[in-house]
Amino acid sequence: MSEARGSHSSKHEDMELNRGPWTVEEDKLLTHYIACHGQGRWNLLARCSGLKRTGKSCRLRWLNYLKPDVRRGNLTPEEQLLILELHSKWGNRWSRIAQHLPGRTDNEIKNYWRTRVQKQARQLKVDANSSKFRDAVRCYWMPRLLQKFGSSQAMQYSLEANTNNTTTSDQVQHRPCQEIIDPSMQYCQLGSSSSREPQAAENRSAVFPPLPVGMSEIPWRASDEIHGVAFNLFSSGFSMNNAYDLGTSCDLTPVSSSAPIYWDLDYSTDNNDCSNYNGDNLWSMDELCDMLKSYVSGADTEVPFSDHNS
DNA sequence: AAAACTCGCAACCGCCTAAAT
DNA sequence: TATTTAGGCGGTTGCGAGTTT
Incomplete structure (x- = not known):
């Protein structure tokens, strides 16, 4: 039995326990104790540290808040993308x-899912676990996130770091948000010989970033023949092409789950800077919501696909 | 200005399982 | 082998802050 529901009571459990938010003093006490004795043995820690908390409470406080490598702040587009992808594979695990998201806690991810993703599902009056909702995520949100991911990460990185097509581990180290990127990942290099290379290509490399940790097992490839990047991200057959020379506006075109998705990247603005990214705006776009509504209320038939190349 | 409402998140609860006895 | 203990996990709750009415 865990201490929380045991019918017997020890000396420690008879003691009045603190509940609710942790105080600064409690945090200091816990941090100091762990610094001296290490983590683990949570019930012993709770008894010996002088904290009037349960072992469970101490463990949770440490893992979700005090641990030095806990990252705070908005989830980045790639983190959101990864959550969506991994949740589609594993559910509420x-x-x-x-x-697969270093520095992020299960609690934080769970909260994100419940407050953001499930909220969207509720507004759309569909079950967040339904195939319809998953399709909507795959067809609309993931491309949008990939668009953000592509513009904020790949482009910024490319613009700032590379004037040739070689990539070193040092460059990986200097990437923004590098801590969640697996440095061992390969880079996907676009065909530099393509005649459809973007304008002013000398100022940016054709190096695309590695996928985040956790996507490493998903095959992806460079593609000279279609000019752009073809991510075969999802085992369901979802794929996208990143067309570099199709204009300057971002355009999310409704597509079927099996069709390629095209969008344009804007090299001309600061949109590529992920440091100012506010994750919220990805989830509050009226236009996107309208598209989703029409998608989930409609039809299982495929959404018309617009081919930018035509 | 204040009440009502919404949202995000930290913390708790209860169940489960592996390890220890 | 049976029982107890500790830790981990997912679901849920409650509160404070921010926003809307």
């Missing part, structure tokens, strides 16, 4: 999902 929050701790498992969290293992």
